[in-house]
Amino acid sequence: MPSFRVNVIIENRPEIVDPEGDTVLNDLVLKDKKTPVKKVRSAKMLRFEIEAKNKESAEKAVLALCNEFRIYNPLVSKVSVETLNA
Template identity: 90%
Template sequence: MPSFKVNVIIENKPEIVDPEGDTILNDLILKDKKTHVKKVRSAKMLRFVIDAKNKESAEKAVLGICNEFRIFNPLVSKVSVETLT
């Protein structure tokens, strides 16, 4: 059975305040006069290596694990997955 690298990206929903992103923008980027940067959003990325039949079953298994162990809060977070080969 092949192994897949599945990245899970967890970030705040667009309507949720992102203080970490705001701090990076205000304290680091704008102080350095990088005024062409308008917004920064932070996220957490987890990388799973999982054995699965195919890409779709690998992604489904990883999302199942994330939901089962409450790795993210669905009320405030949005989750996306990408599989690397």
Template identity: 60%
Template structure:
């Protein structure tokens, strides 16, 4: 059975505060003289390796695991799943 790497990117939904992104922008980027940067949003990325017959089923399985284990808060987080064969 093929092996896939599924990347899970968890970020705050648009309109939600992102204190980490604001801190990176204000304390690192702007103080370093990169005034062209106007906004930074932070995110977490998890990488799962999973055996699955197809890319779609790998993504679906990892989504179920993340949902069952409450790895993210669906009220405030936007989550994307993308699989690639390895």
């Protein structure tokens, strides 16, 4: 069975304040007055290596684990996945 690397990216929903992203923007990025950066959002990434039949089943299995173990709070977080061959 093939192996896949599934990256789960957890970030605050757009309407939720992101103090970590604001700190990075204000204290690090904007000190350089010439920067084109206008906004920074922070996120957490978890990397899973999993054996599965295909990419879709690997993503489903990892998302099921994340939901079962409440790895993120769906009320304030949004989750995206990207899958690569391991």
